Amino acid sequence: MAGRNLCLLLAGAERCMVVHSVKWFEHTHGRFYKMLHLIIISLIAFVSGKPCDTEGSNNELLLTLNKNLLRSLETQEGLPNPSVHLALRLSNYHNLAKESEHLNKLKNHLHSDIQNSLSNSQSVVGLLALYTLALKSSCYDLNSVTFTVSENNENLLTHLKKQMEQEKEHIAINHRPLTNYYQYSLGVLALCISGVRVNNHVSNKIIKAVEHEHFKHGDAESTDTYAMAGMALQCVKDAGSHVHGADELQTALSKIKQKILAAQRTDGHIGNEFSTGLAVQALLAMGSQVDECAASMEAMRADARSNTYHNPMAISQTLPALQQKSYLTVKNKNCLHEDDTLVLEPIDPVVVTPSETNVALTVEVVTSSGAAAVYSLDVPKGSSLLEALQLLKGKNVGFTFETESSMWGPFLSLVNGEQARQSDRRYWHLSSNSTALSEGVSDFKIEAAQKIIITNKSY
Structure with missing residues (x-):
């Protein structure tokens, strides 16, 4: 089964079937079919030379995703x-004027937000790392970017190193980061890509976490975290800075690669629809050949065509993978002779009319103590879960909630007066008919009668 999964990932389902057919012929009929073997191998070679494409449809799809991501800059709420x-800068096609405008927003609005967090001694290692990668992808001078904390003015990379030291010390004492291993790995990746030598004591924390399988969110292993750790450690290896403990x-x-390959589903996704992009990026970064016709690539293209990736954050992690690039590509980016042909055509505004069909929704809230409260209501078909919860809150039946913003959109922070905070290692787990949701409250749509369970869980 593992061999078949590997074949599906690297070669695509159709060619995988051809290879297995050839082996069956040889085993069953011997030399008589050697000529047929040669013919089929030639056919495979011919097919391998052609991408899984129909009249440029894949290129059109990439262009559409690129434009959707560019349009999101005009409609985004909250911070840039x-x-x-990062995804726009890694793309093959550019609108340099709009990208430059967005870069200025990052340097002003996002910079100010990070400054406030640092001044309040908050751990923002993941956001600081992404900010670093975004600036690096625009070939911006990182040494010119500074933050002032306690009257000390130091550059961005110095602050990122300090944040990483705090995370490392927290792992040493509490056996987990202040934030999580995804953000910790992102910090290592950003430092390494920026040319900073990553201390062995810092990268060793990721290595030990991989060894002891600490990359979990709740009860499930986190494919996203394995992917980010893989890119971070590969960058460290390529930089040659981890000479002591190279075997480890x-x-x-190797274990990260095995975990990612083992997480591939029969439909081609690795982990789920929203972790496949990062997983493919990691495999590419670690030297695996992810063919254009691989099942994982086809799965992402199918998702893109069905508008599964309508969230800009989802597109931003998927588009580089579909163009067979990873975040490690940023390290050697020179920003010279870039294409500047991406133009956004005007689009007619979409008028959303309320659905006349209602569906029954049951919402169960389970607090950290295990106490449960159940509510029922009818909501318009196609409502987002957020809209449904707002309707429930308006019924004044005792249900209350609050949200906080994130790069993925709003997430539940307070439900029925109880918090689930990162600082407490807790979160509100969402499931529909006992299946965990892979989308957030503003993205998940209520299309049929169902039961949503909101559970305060630890991680």
Whole structure:
């Protein structure tokens, strides 16, 4: 089964079937079919030379995703998103004027927000790392970017190193980061890509976490975290800075690759629809050949065509993978002779009319103590979960909630007066008919009668 999964990932389902057919012929009929073997191998070679494409449809799809990401800059709420900027800069096509405008927003609005967080001694290592990568992708001078904390003015990379030291010390004492291993790995990646030598004591924390399988969110292993750790450790390996313990580093990279490959589903996704992009990026970064016709690539293209990736953050992690690039590509980016042909055509505004069909929705809230409260209501078909919860809150039946913003959109922070905070290692877990949701409250749509369970869980 593992061999078949690997074949599906690297070669695509159709060619995988051809290879298995050839082996069956040889085993069953011997030399008589050697000529047929040669013919089929030639056919495979011919097919391999052609991408899985129909009259440029894949190129059109990439262009559409690129434009959707560019349009999101005009409609985004809250702070400018460094992940979106990073994906736009890694793309093959550019609108340099709009990208430059967004870069200025990052340097002003996002910079001010990070400054406030640092001044309040908050751990923002993940956001600081993404900001670093976004600036680096625009070939911006990182040494000119500074923050002032306690009257000390120091550059961005110095602050990122200090944040990483705090995370490292927290792991040493509490056996987990202040934030999580995804953000910790992102910090290592940003430092390494920026040319900073990553201390062995810092990268060793990722290696040990891989060894002891600490990359979990709740009860499930986190494909996203394995992917980010893989890119971080591969960058460290390529930089040649981890000379002591090179065997342990390679062992960790091998295990990460195994974990990612083992997470591939029969439909081609790795983990889920929204972790496949990062997983493919990691495989590419670690030297695996992810063919244009691989099942994972086809799965992402199918998702893109069905508008699964309508969230800009989802597109930002998927588009580089579909163009067979990873975040490691930023390291050697020179920003010279870039294409500047991406033009946004005017689009007619979409008028959303309320659905006349209602569906039954049951909402169950389970607090940290295990106490449960159940509510029922009818909501218009196609409502987002956020809209449904707002309707429920308006019924004054005792249900209350609050949200906080993130780069993925709003997330639940307070439900029925109880918090689930990162600082407490807790979160509100969402499921529909006992299946965990892979989308947030503003993205998940209520299309049929169902039961939503909101549970205060630890991680």
